[in-house]
Amino acid sequence: MNKKAFLGLLVAVAIPLVSYLIMRSLGKDIGVMPRHFIYDTVHSVTKNGKLENDTVWHKIPDFSFVNQLHDTVGWKDIGDKIVVADFFFTRCPTICPKLTLNMKLLQDHIRTSEKVGDRFPRFVQFLSFSVDPERDDVPALKHWADRFQINPENWWLLTGNKKEIYDLSINHFKLGLVDGKGIDTGFFHTDYMVLIDKNRNIRGYYHGLDTTEVQQLARDIVLLSLEKDPNRKGVFAGKLEMLAVIFFITIIGIVLLVYLLKRYK
Structure with a gap:
């Protein structure tokens, strides 16, 4: 040679x-992955002879509410999907219709990476919790769903115990609900959409009335769908170089x- x-x-x-x-x-x-937001505790652990902080991220607890199809659902019915959640009520005359329309845009435009065949985004679940569950019964939710042509296959409008819904919003989603000041009949709610990963950890807050933030949310949903489970490392993880x-x-x-x-x- x-x-x-x-x-x-x-x-x-x-x-x-x-x-x-x-x-x-x-x-x-x-494509930087959306960061984690809320943690419960931080433990100091030794890895490879070095002291590192191991963060335990806050996990959204399970729930049991009724959707627009009169089905009782909870986190077990969602499985390992990515979740986008918001809070609304059907008598809201101001932000809720626009919030629902923007969520509808997300549902309609997010697709799988498949070039042919069924491209329906089964990896994401949309949840809309009513902050007026006493009046938002199943017929009211169904009427709202029909009004906005919501596909129930991966979007549930939920009603149930008011205390549990507010506890979920304030203590677990950490949303600062604001008073409608008479415009929205005094109910407390927010325009935030919340992004939750497969491990039920919060990964982002987005103003649902801001089209720029909704577009960012769409991109982050796709990024999270590509995220690997850190607890399931491949044989060559970290060894490719x-x-x-x-x-x-x-x-x-x-x-x-x-x-x-x-x-x-």
């Missing part, structure tokens, strides 16, 4: 490796061995 052939082979091996490492580095800055370098060194060794054998012959 002459020197030109040897150098050519080295370049052929080096280019893919260098390209991979560059793309791997740049990939860390492309090392494997690439080992592969590169092995190829160089093989090339040198072939070169030396041919030279001695």
